[in-house]
Structures are given as structure tokens and as C-alpha cells.
Amino acid sequence: MSAPFRNPAVEAFVSSFGPEKVLAQVLIQRLEIGFELRNVADRNVSQLRIVPVPGLRSLAQVTEAGDFRPLKSAPTLQKGWRAHATTAAELELALNSLYPGAIADWFAVRNSRAHVTNYREFTNRQTGMYRITQMLTDAQASQTISCCCDATFCLKRRCWTVESLMPDAEQEKSEIPCLEPCALLMESARKTVRLEQADKTGQK
């Protein structure tokens, strides 16, 4: 019988911490068998509903108020639950449900294998409705990025930049890297250009 596949990214992640680790809003604690996950804000809460690992994907879809979460790295992860991942593979599934791609990106950055795509490189290859995002000046792009990627909206650490804007510091956000502009950032940049154009033509 062949040995089960072991994901090197997950293995490295699991070896990177001791009894516990906080990843964005998730507290991961080692148990005798496996790991327990919960919202870090629930660290000292004893009455939490148990969510099976496969149920974390739907939990991450909505806020406590039931609103859709278009950005899984937004600091709006529900509280009041805990999940038990019995193996590293289950931990991978759990974290991929809460923060899709986070462990793979974390591993790539750690091994200096991550490809970071800065704003200009990313927007220069856009076609269709997002092509106009190339028109933002560095100052406008900087302002849009600073607003959209602020820690109050997103806990991913932005590794990419535009001229004159520093990448995010890990301690201000989390260890989850952001390697290129996301769809929400692009939509925000597109709207900024549209508003600029409307201002210039005097439209509302």
C-alpha cells in the first residue's frame, strides 16, 4: 500500500508552531490528537458549538449577521464555534475553508518561491472592464489600495505595491500573504477611475 500524500506546505506549517498559533482570526491549538480551531476572540469561551471540519466552508461564507463575506480574509469571521481537525490533512481542509490558499501562499513566501505581482504589472495585463485600472496615477492607486487593503477590511498582508506605497507589515495584519491585487481591489480601482472620469465630465 502506498504512503498517504503529505503536503509539504501543511507539514511545514504544522512544524512552525508549538502549543498554539493564531492565523488571522483563527486560534489553532494542539490537542493530544490533532488540533482545535476557534475564533481567537473565543479563546476563553467554554460553551462553543461544535462545527465539523467540512462545515467550516459554509461558516466562512457569512458573517454573524448572515451577510455574505466576499473576502474570506475580512476580519468578520463568525464567533461561537470550534472545530476539531484530527490530522494535518484535516487541518489543511479546515484552513483552506476559512482562508483559501493561505497555507500554500504562506509556504511559498517562506521558501522565497512566491511570485508577487505589483499593481502595475497586474493591471497592465488586464483587458475588458478592468483595463481602465491602468489609468490611476500612483497617488490615486496608493490611496485606493490603502483604503481597500486596510486591516479593518482585510487581514492579509499585502506583499505587492505600487510606486511609493510600502507593503504591509506582518504585525499589522497576519501571516497570510497577499501576492497580487484581488477582485475586490480591482473593482475598487475601477470605480475610482469611473468617479474620476465622471468628475471631469461633470456627470453624477
Ligand code: SF4
Ligand atoms: S488585494 Fe488587498 S483587500 Fe484584496 S486580498 Fe489582498 S490585501 Fe486583501
